[in-house]
Amino acid sequence: MRIAVLDDDRLQLELMERVAHEMGHTCSLHTTGQSFQQELRRETFDMLVVDWVLPDTSGPEVIQWARTNLEHAPPILFITHRSEESDIVEGLQCGADDFMVKPLRLAELKARIHALLRRAYPLCTDDVQRFGPYTFTRSALTVGFEGQEVLLTHREFALAMLLFQNAGRLMSRDHLRESVWGQNPDVLSRSLDTHVSRLRQVLQLRPGNHYSIAAVYGLGYRLDAHEN
Known part of the structure; x- marks a missing residue:
């Protein structure tokens, strides 16, 4: 599976890349909403991971853009330092499929990625x-x-x-x-x-x-x- 990640924190990007590779997925990393959207216009991905606070836009705006402009928007995981109930509600209402609060716990992160991909792309092993x-x-x-x-x-x-x-x-x-x-x-x-x-x-x-x-x-x- 192909995962595109948007986060202006280099350490978080390195973490996401390592987790994706350990799970057998490829990962495309971005630090600005502009570069992220440019790639989504020409490339397709099976999942998006988006941070809330970005240097040129905000996570909710990026997610709303994806839901509006991508013909088949993939599942989206929202990650942020914000932990208030109102923030979680806003993140989900803008179009995210799941929400995680930083610092990310590795086992939980892998489980959420797996769950989102399993729901979006059910694995069929039938001959x-x-x-x-x-x-x-x-x-x-x-x-x-x-x-x-x-x-x-x-x-x-x-x-x-x-x-x-x-x-x-x-x-x-x-x-x-x-x-x-x-x-x-x-x-x-x-x-x-x-x-x-x-x-x-x-x-x-x-x-x-x-x-x-x-x-x-x-x-x-x-x-x-x-x-x-």
Whole structure:
């Protein structure tokens, strides 16, 4: 999972980065609301962590912006030194999904991150998953639809599953590459394009069918569902 963190305290950022990596997630760190919002305009994340007091804006303003401007805003954890009940209420009312008071306790922080991600992205370990007319079988790396059965490579299968599980959600190119190929700097952008092109062809993911893959210029890809 990809987590974006906004906090002007470098020590807190280092703490969040260490916790995220220990949990197997990647972390993007920001000290100003401006840089945070700029990245959210071009990148996609599975979770946001936002501090209240910032040098150029405030946490509530950033969260309200995210809820208003992001098509599919991820779960948001609010962190702050403020501990009054009114502060907690304000933080949740502005759009945060959870609230933690500094100093952060590591075990609790990990538990809250895990809980937010689990609720937002339920983990399915079933060998067979169905999305409309498409049947995915993990053990066989096959996708069945309309009487056909297509055998995919491991990466093709992982990419297809990621797109179907996030249907309707724009996924940035880096998000897709990190999720399927991992933190590999040698993976070229055209490798992703080649895999998407093959999935579009072999699974018939085109307009007029049940699902289609849309390329969003300069950002990434989105799987759209259609009523047929």
